[in-house]
Amino acid sequence: xxxxxxxxxxxxxxxxxxxxxxxxxxxxxxxxxxxxxxxxxxxxxxxxxxxxxxxxxxxxxxxxxx
Amino acid sequence: xxxxxxxxxxxxxxxxxxxxxxxxxxxxxxxxxxxxxxxxxxxxxxxxxxxxxxxxxxxxxxxxxx
DNA sequence: TACAAATGTCAAACATATTTGACATTTTAT
DNA sequence: ATAAAATGTCAAATATGTTTGACATTTGTA
Numbered sequence: 001x002x003x004x005x006x007x008x009x010x011x012x013x014x015x016x017x018x019x020x021x022x023x024x025x026x027x028x029x030x031x032x033x034x035x036x037x038x039x040x041x042x043x044x045x046x047x048x049x050x051x052x053x054x055x056x057x058x059x060x061x062x063x064x065x066x
Numbered sequence: 067x068x069x070x071x072x073x074x075x076x077x078x079x080x081x082x083x084x085x086x087x088x089x090x091x092x093x094x095x096x097x098x099x100x101x102x103x104x105x106x107x108x109x110x111x112x113x114x115x116x117x118x119x120x121x122x123x124x125x126x127x128x129x130x131x132x
Numbered sequence: 133t134a135c136a137a138a139t140g141t142c143a144a145a146c147a148t149a150t151t152t153g154a155c156a157t158t159t160t161a162t
Numbered sequence: 163a164t165a166a167a168a169t170g171t172c173a174a175a176t177a178t179g180t181t182t183g184a185c186a187t188t189t190g191t192a
């Protein structure tokens with residue numbers, strides 16, 4: 001699964017730490033998700049998408065291997 | 067977080083085992099998610115929503131406590 | 133009623149997500 | 163060029179998701 005968090009952050013001009021604060025997780029959690037090191041829970045995905053004003057499918061994209 | 071899996075299954079008239087097969091997890095995983103015992107990963111939520119032809123937000127709903 | 137299908141649930145094992153703290157590297161602004 | 167801010171990353175600990183197998187309960191149907 002890939003994601004557009006970096007791009008959406010750039011559009012809103014917020015840092016990883018900002019996003020982490022807004023969704024209530026650690027900065028490392030955002031960093032690691034953004035780097036595709038692991039897949040967030042659905043609660044976290046919903047919160048992140050909401051911050052960006054997008055639906056989950058627009059931020060997190062399924063790939064063949066998923 | 068709540069979800070509408072039971073309702074969506076009823077609409078499509080498929081069993082928990084059917085849904086589990088289609089998304090590639092065990093039946094217990096579907097049962098436990100449906101019973102709000104835990105929150106699925108985003109990959110799984112995306113797959114489930116796709117089976118139902120809905121976006122993730124229509125199937126999984128954030129609540130106050132999340 | 134009785135049988136089959138579907139669902140609920142438990143425990144144990146394993147896999148993955150998340151946190152914290154710390155430090156290195158890169159980017160941005162002065 | 164320098165300092166500050168932002169990002170990358172590591173290790174260890176904890177929390178949560180997922181699987182398997184098994185069995186109990188409920189629901190639908192003959």
